[in-house]
Amino acid sequence: xDKFEPWSEPLAREIIARHAAREGAVLPMLHDVQNTFGYVPxxxxxxxAEVLNISRAEVHGTFTFYHDFRHEPAGKHVLKFCRAEACxxxxxxxxxxxAEQKLGVKIGETTADDRVTFEPIYCLGLCSVAPSAMLDGKxxxxxxxxxxxxxxxxxxx
Amino acid sequence: xxxxxxxxxxxxxVACGAxxxxxxxxxxxxxxGKEIQIVRNGSRGLHWLEPMLxxxxxxxxxxxxxxxxxxxxxxxxxxxxxxxxxxSHGIADEIPWLKNQTRLTxxxxxxxxxxxxxxxxxxxxxxxxxxxxxxxxxxxxxxxTNSGLRGRGGAGFPTxxxxxxxxxxxxxxxxxxxxxxxxxxxxxxxxMIMEGDPFVLIxxxxxxxxxxxxxKGYVYIRSEYPxxxxxxxxxCEAGRKGGVLGKNILGSNYDFDIEVRTGAGAYVCxxxxxxxxxxxxxxxxxxxxxxxxxxxGLFGKPTVINNVLSLATVPIVMEKGAEFxxxxxxxxxxxxxxxxxxxxIKRGGLYEVAFGITLGELVDEIGGxxxxxxxxxxxxxxxxLGAYFPRAFFDTPFDYEAFAARDGLIxxxxxxxFDDTVDMAKQARFAMEFCAxxxxxxxxxxxxxxxxxxxTIDRIVANNDRAKNLEVLEDLCNTMKFGSLCALGGFTxxxxxxxxxxxxxxxxxxxxxxxxxx
Ligand SMILES: Cc1cc2nc3c(=O)[nH]c(=O)nc-3n(C[C@H](O)[C@H](O)[C@H](O)COP(=O)(O)O)c2cc1C
Ligand code: SF4
Ligand code: FES
Ligand code: FES
Numbered sequence: 001x002d003k004f005e006p007w008s009e010p011l012a013r014e015i016i017a018r019h020a021a022r023e024g025a026v027l028p029m030l031h032d033v034q035n036t037f038g039y040v041p042x043x044x045x046x047x048x049a050e051v052l053n054i055s056r057a058e059v060h061g062t063f064t065f066y067h068d069f070r071h072e073p074a075g076k077h078v079l080k081f082c083r084a085e086a087c088x089x090x091x092x093x094x095x096x097x098x099a100e101q102k103l104g105v106k107i108g109e110t111t112a113d114d115r116v117t118f119e120p121i122y123c124l125g126l127c128s129v130a131p132s133a134m135l136d137g138k139x140x141x142x143x144x145x146x147x148x149x150x151x152x153x154x155x156x157x
Numbered sequence: 158x159x160x161x162x163x164x165x166x167x168x169x170x171v172a173c174g175a176x177x178x179x180x181x182x183x184x185x186x187x188x189x190g191k192e193i194q195i196v197r198n199g200s201r202g203l204h205w206l207e208p209m210l211x212x213x214x215x216x217x218x219x220x221x222x223x224x225x226x227x228x229x230x231x232x233x234x235x236x237x238x239x240x241x242x243x244x245s246h247g248i249a250d251e252i253p254w255l256k257n258q259t260r261l262t263x264x265x266x267x268x269x270x271x272x273x274x275x276x277x278x279x280x281x282x283x284x285x286x287x288x289x290x291x292x293x294x295x296x297x298x299x300x301x302t303n304s305g306l307r308g309r310g311g312a313g314f315p316t317x318x319x320x321x322x323x324x325x326x327x328x329x330x331x332x333x334x335x336x337x338x339x340x341x342x343x344x345x346x347x348x349m350i351m352e353g354d355p356f357v358l359i360x361x362x363x364x365x366x367x368x369x370x371x372x373k374g375y376v377y378i379r380s381e382y383p384x385x386x387x388x389x390x391x392x393c394e395a396g397r398k399g400g401v402l403g404k405n406i407l408g409s410n411y412d413f414d415i416e417v418r419t420g421a422g423a424y425v426c427x428x429x430x431x432x433x434x435x436x437x438x439x440x441x442x443x444x445x446x447x448x449x450x451x452x453x454g455l456f457g458k459p460t461v462i463n464n465v466l467s468l469a470t471v472p473i474v475m476e477k478g479a480e481f482x483x484x485x486x487x488x489x490x491x492x493x494x495x496x497x498x499x500x501x502i503k504r505g506g507l508y509e510v511a512f513g514i515t516l517g518e519l520v521d522e523i524g525g526x527x528x529x530x531x532x533x534x535x536x537x538x539x540x541x542l543g544a545y546f547p548r549a550f551f552d553t554p555f556d557y558e559a560f561a562a563r564d565g566l567i568x569x570x571x572x573x574x575f576d577d578t579v580d581m582a583k584q585a586r587f588a589m590e591f592c593a594x595x596x597x598x599x600x601x602x603x604x605x606x607x608x609x610x611x612x613t614i615d616r617i618v619a620n621n622d623r624a625k626n627l628e629v630l631e632d633l634c635n636t637m638k639f640g641s642l643c644a645l646g647g648f649t650x651x652x653x654x655x656x657x658x659x660x661x662x663x664x665x666x667x668x669x670x671x672x673x674x675x
Contacts (some may be wrong), residue, residue: 025438065442066422066423068422085587087342090528125381125385128205130505139168141173
């Protein structure tokens with residue numbers, strides 16, 4: 001089962017319309033679009049601009065400012081490793097290097113088979129049970145080599 | 158009779174398997190034909206014991222932890238039987254780590270069902286608002302001012318004074334904005350409140366709204382916190398149904414409602430004006446002050462912007478009075494601070510205590526030193542913009558002014574512990590790198606200086622014209638400190654310079670031994 005809908009202009013318009021009456025609607029619109037399609041398809045930018053009566057440049061500027069919003073679909077699974085200080089202190093650097101080696105990509109990249117996008121995240125608020133990670137929205141703490149390996153095999157599935 | 162079992166739904170517990178354990182406990186009870194009621198409470202904050210399960214007994218709630226899936230059967234045996242188990246810690250409230258705290262802001266966290274308004278009300282909930290309504294807006298602002306409560310988001314600005322500015326600015330619309338962006342590494346107190354006692358934040362925001370004349374509140378929660386977003390959103394819904402959000406709150410003439418907004422992965426959006434820009438739907442670029450948000454804030458309207466903990470502390474201040482709250486603490490740091498112990502630490506978690514406790518007590522005694530068992534070498538307090546302190550500073554009391562006097566800051570009270578394998582030049586480099594990644598781009602010293610900083614540290618470590626580059630680094634830090642609009646660029650020099658000052662040997666001041674593999 002696919003987590004995301006295939007691109008559909010009517011659906012995009014419907015999503016945007018849902019938030020049109022809200023104050024400061026751009027972020028809620030972008031989030032909802034991304035949650036539906038898995039990324040923010042380019043045609044969405046002018047659609048938002050039109051509905052909110054602001055310039056495309058402004059919507060584009062907002063879209064590009066935030067780390068969360070994707071220009072293109074991610075791999076089938078998204079594995080985010082916390083790279084912030086508490087996780088570093090708890091051995092996160094070593095585990096991140098291990099994950100990079102096992103996946104054959106650097107953090108920030110997607111595997112050649114499009115299965116896993118491996119990304120940094122800066123703190124999940126799990127700093128007392130560090131190191132931590134997130135796989136497809138599910139959170140994991142107290143990572144060690146064994147748990148990292150099993151996360152990776154799960155992500156590869 | 159059904160047995161009540163508490164299994165935290167707090168993200169720290171969930172990240173350690175609490176959801177799977179809850180399922181297994183339910184399944185096992187069913188198989189045994191035993192009736193149980195599972196409450197997904199927040200966390201008590203003893204995170205090294207998470208998932209920490211509790212069972213209600215006539216003597217009080219008995220705690221077991223850290224429970225793993227393979228312990229489920231035996232723990233359930235103990236819970237339904239004689240209580241004996243190697244993971245039992247006895248009555249939860251009697252665990253010294255918990256008992257020795259002064260829980261004011263976190264009084265209910267981990268105890269109540271976070272989604273139940275009835276439970277909240279049965280545990281002193283809405284006493285603060287009732288009092289505020291009874292004494293009126295002016296006296297409420299006065300009470301908050303007199304309590305000495307200072308902003309818990311980092312800057313430590315007196316909350317009551319901020320409220321007073323908004324209250325005395327007239328406008329057709331005012332806003333309460335709760336800063337739940339909690340981006341600092343080593344911090345999770347805001348998250349725990351939203352997941353464990355969301356109504357205390359709702360009540361605190363409502364009191365703020367009533368006090369300054371605002372009818373609408375926004376809570377800006379970072380996207381890295383899906384559990385907090387879910388629990389807090391549910392609580393708002395329950396609040397609307399229960400008549401504590403919406404029109405005529407608690408039968409008064411006051412109206413107030415809250416909308417939850419999700420951040421999008423930008424650290425700088427925790428800075429208050431950047432957060433307002435983001436809420437308005439723009440790039441999170443920092444605004445120059447003045448005008449203050451209190452005068453021209455969200456959509457140009459007078460706005461109170463406060464951290465989660467500042468707002469969540471207001472109900473108890475109102476309920477028990479300013480004098481009570483002010484009675485805790487030291488110097489100009491009044492009341493208690495929910496301190497978060499994190500990183501390489503044996504007993505990590507949330508520890509709320511009056512200001513004045515020393516860093517050494519926190520790290521060595523309460524935290525039990527490192528998880529790795531190696532010596533503690535450095536501690537970063539206050540997130541990525543906070544200084545690294547060596548053991549020599551362990552006598553520093555937890556107090557805004559005492560930390561500032563040592564070129565450090567308390568920030569949002571996250572304490573990240575590092576053992577002796579840490580490479581402080583690497584940490585300094587990371588501080589610069591983080592600033593470069595997260596800079597909003599508005600000022601050159603922050604945007605460009607941080608990238609230069611990374612390169613300069615690389616040269617220092619590589620012994621490439623070291624003496625000169627050390628000077629360059631110091632200059633760069635000064636330029637960032639004095640030439641940046643906000644504290645991202647302005648405070649990044651703290652971790653960098655403290656690492657260099659207290660741990661010069663890691664920058665090649667003396668020949669370094671090759672690092673042993675982990
Ligand atoms: C880069 C940067 C990030 C910040 N992040 C946060 C944050 O995540 N949460 C927060 O409450 N305050 C944060 N602050 C502080 C806010 O600007 C502001 O002082 C605070 O929200 C005011 O609320 P308080 O008075 O209740 O502390 C940040 C400041 C800066 C410069
Ligand atoms: S210091 Fe950095 S983050 Fe702050 S306003 Fe300037 S460029 Fe933006
Ligand atoms: S630093 Fe990794 S979860 Fe906070
Ligand atoms: S805006 Fe250019 S230096 Fe500040």
